[in-house]
Amino acid sequence: KNEVEQSPQNLTAQEGEFITINCSYSVGISALHWLQQHPGGGIVSLFMLSSGKKKHGRLIATINIQEKHSSLHITASHPRDSAVYICAVKLNSNYKLTFGKGTLLTVNP
Amino acid sequence: EAGVAQSPRYKIIEKRQSVAFWCNPISGHATLYWYQQILGQGPKLLIQFQNNGVVDDSQLPKDRFSAERLKGVDSTLKIQPAKLEDSAVYLCASSLDHPGYTDTQYFGPGTRLTVL
Numbered sequence: 425k426n427e428v429e430q431s432p433q434n435l436t437a438q439e440g441e442f443i444t445i446n447c448s449y450s451v452g453i454s455a456l457h458w459l460q461q462h463p464g465g466g467i468v469s470l471f472m473l474s475s476g477k478k479k480h481g482r483l484i485a486t487i488n489i490q491e492k493h494s495s496l497h498i499t500a501s502h503p504r505d506s507a508v509y510i511c512a513v514k515l516n517s518n519y520k521l522t523f524g525k526g527t528l529l530t531v532n533p
Numbered sequence: 534e535a536g537v538a539q540s541p542r543y544k545i546i547e548k549r550q551s552v553a554f555w556c557n558p559i560s561g562h563a564t565l566y567w568y569q570q571i572l573g574q575g576p577k578l579l580i581q582f583q584n585n586g587v588v589d590d591s592q593l594p595k596d597r598f599s600a601e602r603l604k605g606v607d608s609t610l611k612i613q614p615a616k617l618e619d620s621a622v623y624l625c626a627s628s629l630d631h632p633g634y635t636d637t638q639y640f641g642p643g644t645r646l647t648v649l
Binding site: 428469521524 | 542642
């Protein structure tokens with residue numbers, strides 16, 4: 425079983441819809457990252473969280489440490505949001521980032 | 534601020550050939566990472582450098598992969614000889630990493646390797 429599980433694996437939405445991507449992890453962590461990867465491979469770091477909630481533009485990330493769960497929300501989704509969204513955690517036991525497999529989001533106009 | 538630079542962006546080789554990738558991290562970032570990302574999976578850490586020293590290379594297939602960061606800035610990752618299963622995107626990342634502080638990793642655009 426992967427230490428980091430994301431759901432859904434694939435998500436298709438219409439422009440303007442509210443999007444939620446979930447991430448669950450099974451071990452103690454010191455931080456959780458949400459990353460965005462566009463076709464071609466480049467990765468952009470969206471958020472780094474260790475508690476609570478962060479907001480940047482139309483993106484909101486929340487984390488519940490007790491439940492070992494984080495969500496990434498996109499409000500008023502747009503076709504340019506189409507990408508793979510990856511959850512990654514920094515384990516308490518070491519300094520490594522452990523990655524989920526990603527969620528492929530497609531936003532149709 | 535310039536981001537993490539990688540080259541080449543794409544490479545196609547035949548199995549058993551050699552290939553090298555280059556990474557220039559963000560200026561001042563002490564920590565440099567090489568990841569392998571196979572299609573449909575999350576990135577897997579191959580090697581982590583702190584300045585010019587190796588911190589972790591436990592998942593690096595050392596019979597065919599090698600990496601160096603001689604002056605603590607640029608880094609190269611080499612595969613010799615390549616196998617079909619090495620086809621992947623190779624991502625380089627860097628972070629500032631103050632002691633005791635978990636810093637954000639900044640990723641380069643990646644090199645997409647296809648082994649035929």
